[in-house]
Amino acid sequence: MYxxxxxxxxxxxxxxxxxxxxxxxxxxxxxxxxxxALLAAGHADCRDTPVKGVARGPFCMMGVxxxxxxxxDGQPNQQGCMIQVRPGMVIERQxxxxxxxx
Amino acid sequence: xxxxxxxxxxxxxxxxxxxxxxTLAAGLGxxxxxxxxxxxxxxxxxxxxxxxxxxxxxxxLGEDYWSGESLIGPFQASGAKYEPGATxxxxxRMTAPELAGGxxxxxxxxxxxxxxxxxxxxxxxxxxxRPFPIPGWTxxxxxxxxxxxxxxxxxxxxxxxxxxxxxxxxxxxxxAWQYLNAGIKVDALLDTTPAGRLGKALPHVWGFxxxxxxxxxxxxxxxxxxxxxxxxxxxxxEALGQDKLEAVRYTANGQQHTLQADQLxxxxxxxxNINLSQAVGVTLRWNDLLMCxxxxxxxxxxxxxxxxxxxxxxxxxxxxxxxxxxGRIAALEAARQxxxxxxxxxxxxxxxxxxxxxxxxxxxxFFDTMYQAPDPFRLPTGDTVVCRCEEVTAGxxxxxxxxxxxxxxxxxxxxxxxxxxxxGRFCSVTVTELIADExxxxxxxxxxxxxxxxxxxxxxxxLASLPQTDASRQAVxxxxxxx
Numbered sequence: 001m002y003x004x005x006x007x008x009x010x011x012x013x014x015x016x017x018x019x020x021x022x023x024x025x026x027x028x029x030x031x032x033x034x035x036x037a038l039l040a041a042g043h044a045d046c047r048d049t050p051v052k053g054v055a056r057g058p059f060c061m062m063g064v065x066x067x068x069x070x071x072x073d074g075q076p077n078q079q080g081c082m083i084q085v086r087p088g089m090v091i092e093r094q095x096x097x098x099x100x101x102x
Numbered sequence: 103x104x105x106x107x108x109x110x111x112x113x114x115x116x117x118x119x120x121x122x123x124x125t126l127a128a129g130l131g132x133x134x135x136x137x138x139x140x141x142x143x144x145x146x147x148x149x150x151x152x153x154x155x156x157x158x159x160x161x162x163l164g165e166d167y168w169s170g171e172s173l174i175g176p177f178q179a180s181g182a183k184y185e186p187g188a189t190x191x192x193x194x195r196m197t198a199p200e201l202a203g204g205x206x207x208x209x210x211x212x213x214x215x216x217x218x219x220x221x222x223x224x225x226x227x228x229x230x231x232r233p234f235p236i237p238g239w240t241x242x243x244x245x246x247x248x249x250x251x252x253x254x255x256x257x258x259x260x261x262x263x264x265x266x267x268x269x270x271x272x273x274x275x276x277x278a279w280q281y282l283n284a285g286i287k288v289d290a291l292l293d294t295t296p297a298g299r300l301g302k303a304l305p306h307v308w309g310f311x312x313x314x315x316x317x318x319x320x321x322x323x324x325x326x327x328x329x330x331x332x333x334x335x336x337x338x339x340e341a342l343g344q345d346k347l348e349a350v351r352y353t354a355n356g357q358q359h360t361l362q363a364d365q366l367x368x369x370x371x372x373x374x375n376i377n378l379s380q381a382v383g384v385t386l387r388w389n390d391l392l393m394c395x396x397x398x399x400x401x402x403x404x405x406x407x408x409x410x411x412x413x414x415x416x417x418x419x420x421x422x423x424x425x426x427x428x429g430r431i432a433a434l435e436a437a438r439q440x441x442x443x444x445x446x447x448x449x450x451x452x453x454x455x456x457x458x459x460x461x462x463x464x465x466x467x468f469f470d471t472m473y474q475a476p477d478p479f480r481l482p483t484g485d486t487v488v489c490r491c492e493e494v495t496a497g498x499x500x501x502x503x504x505x506x507x508x509x510x511x512x513x514x515x516x517x518x519x520x521x522x523x524x525x526g527r528f529c530s531v532t533v534t535e536l537i538a539d540e541x542x543x544x545x546x547x548x549x550x551x552x553x554x555x556x557x558x559x560x561x562x563x564x565l566a567s568l569p570q571t572d573a574s575r576q577a578v579x580x581x582x583x584x585x
Contacts, residue, residue, distance in 0.1 A: 001261070001262045001263050001364060002253070002259050002260060002261055002262055002365075003259070003260060003261075003262035004257075004258055004259055004260075005155075005156070005162075005254075005258040005259075005260055005284055007155045007156050007158045007159050007162075007258045008155045008257060008258025008259065010155070010158065011155040011158075011258070029155065029257060029258075031141075031150075031153055031155075031256070031257070032256075032257050032259075033256065033257070036253055036256060036257040036259050037257075039253065039259055040257065040259045044242035044243045044346045044347075045242035045345065045346060046242075049493060051492060051493040052493050054240070054345075054493075055241075055242050055345045055346065056240060056242060057242030057243065057245075057346075058245065058249065059240075059244070059245050059246060059249060059490075060230070060231060060245075060246050060248065060249050060528075061245070061246075061248070061249035061252040061253060062146055062149075062230065062248065062249070062252060063139055063140075063189075064230045064231075064375070064524060064527045064528065065490065065524050065527065065528050066491060066522070066523035066524045066559075067240075067490065069523070077523075077559075081252075082139065082189075084141060
């Protein structure tokens with residue numbers, strides 16, 4: 001489990017960004033990446049892999065490994081570590097490969 | 103039609119090399135554009151330096167981190183254009199006659215594709231973590247030490263329970279030290295540096311003794327060793343758990359031990375981030391000391407592709423200080439090629455940066471020899487995952503070589519390794535080394551993945567949002583032939 005340092009908590013005071021993660025309301029710091037917000041909220045994993053269906057979580061945090069793929073506002077395959085939280089963002093765990101959408 | 107942006111010099115990457123290069127080039131009157139993937143400048147080493155919540159307590163990250171601020175002000179005042187959150191996915195030479203050379207660059211911002219025309223391109227794409235293929239390294243709860251540091255720098259997010267750091271090299275100890283400064287408990291640091299490395303590194307000690315890293319490094323090492331349980335000569339590590347990390351099993355001095363753990367942070371050095379260089383056709387060579395592919399560049403950062411230069415760790419690992427100076431040297435060469443300065447001016451302006459670069463790399467051989475990633479952690483066997491995206495194991499790769507598959511590109515057709523979203527970034531060096539190991543030849547002889555654009559995944563919707571030029575339309579529309 002990850003937590004926030006007091007400096008991070010302080011930066012949230014008064015202007016936290018409200019999002020939902022798998023339906024649960026979560027408060028984040030403005031400027032947090034989705035992956036950082038997931039870890040800070042206690043989610044070590046964020047998806048199941050397409051090949052073997054096993055759990056994966058953020059790994060490199062710099063846009064290289066593509067392990068932090070999540071569904072954001074209905075869009076699957078979004079890189080959690082490269083996208084910043086926005087008010088009202090809906091973040092969901094991704095199951096397997098994305099489906100082709102019309 | 104949407105206007106396509108143009109510039110004389112495109113710099114890719116806003117780390118120390120890219121920032122220093124763009125600043126200097128713009129100051130010489132070069133119309134400069136800097137594209138960077140991250141939301142704020144600094145690269146990974148100075149990541150979030152303008153936005154970190156730890157600004158309120160500068161001692162956590164330490165003065166070396168905050169020294170990166172010296173690059174930001176001059177860059178912002180330089181007149182260089184800057185687009186954050188921009189991922190470059192293609193660079194190709196323009197062939198239409200009216201465009202007179204230069205490059206067409208495809209990139210995306212916020213899921214929308216854009217085009218840019220540039221006469222000269224400087225790639226300053228930096229470094230990434232070397233893969234650390236051990237059993238269980240794909241489990242949630244296992245991250246790279248670099249990732250741990252990014253969480254700390256960008257968000258002030260830190261581990262709250264049982265934490266183990268493992269591997270070797272300065273960055274691992276730096277993370278441990280920064281956690282100490284922040285009052286975060288680290289349960290153990292498993293050091294994989296093999297016994298006898300100091301002896302091997304000693305011939306290079308003279309350079310190290312004159313290195314600026316020495317005093318800083320020793321102070322940091324002492325603090326970490328006084329406060330964290332450091333286990334030396336760790337020769338095997340496994341991450342254990344069902345759906346997430348539960349424990350770390352390791353072997354040290356022939357004895358196996360198990361530690362309960364919620365977080366495992368891995369690091370065994372960094373390697374150049376070369377996907378763009380590779381896809382654009384830059385010649386790579388295998389570095390036998392650093393055990394990775396490196397683009398071939400001359401002293402000015404020039405590559406085998408005209409008007410494409412590389413600076414910083416993306417041209418070979420040498421650290422942040424060296425990167426800054428290599429960025430300036432390459433910027434001067436770009437300005438010369440663009441006709442802004444002549445050769446004499448380039449040479450005189452470059453002299454202090456060439457000297458500073460030489461000082462910055464002093465002692466690197468000592469480090470590189472001391473902390474070379476050990477064989478057992480680079481050459482996995484059995485069920486250990488090598489390609490994280492396509493979930494291909496070391497055993498599968500070794501078996502496929504025995505069946506007669508000679509190289510990484512053929513391996514793709516057998517196993518799909520390297521063909522997932524990361525495009526080989528986290529398996530390329532391992533696959534090459536495993537094939538070399540099985541065949542009993544050098545990695546250089548085995549070769550590397552052939553990469554093609556787009557170097558990062560791109561949706562059809564993104565592509566369709568691109569502005570079209572007459573040239574691009576004509577390239578795809580078949581002209582009706584008269585009967």
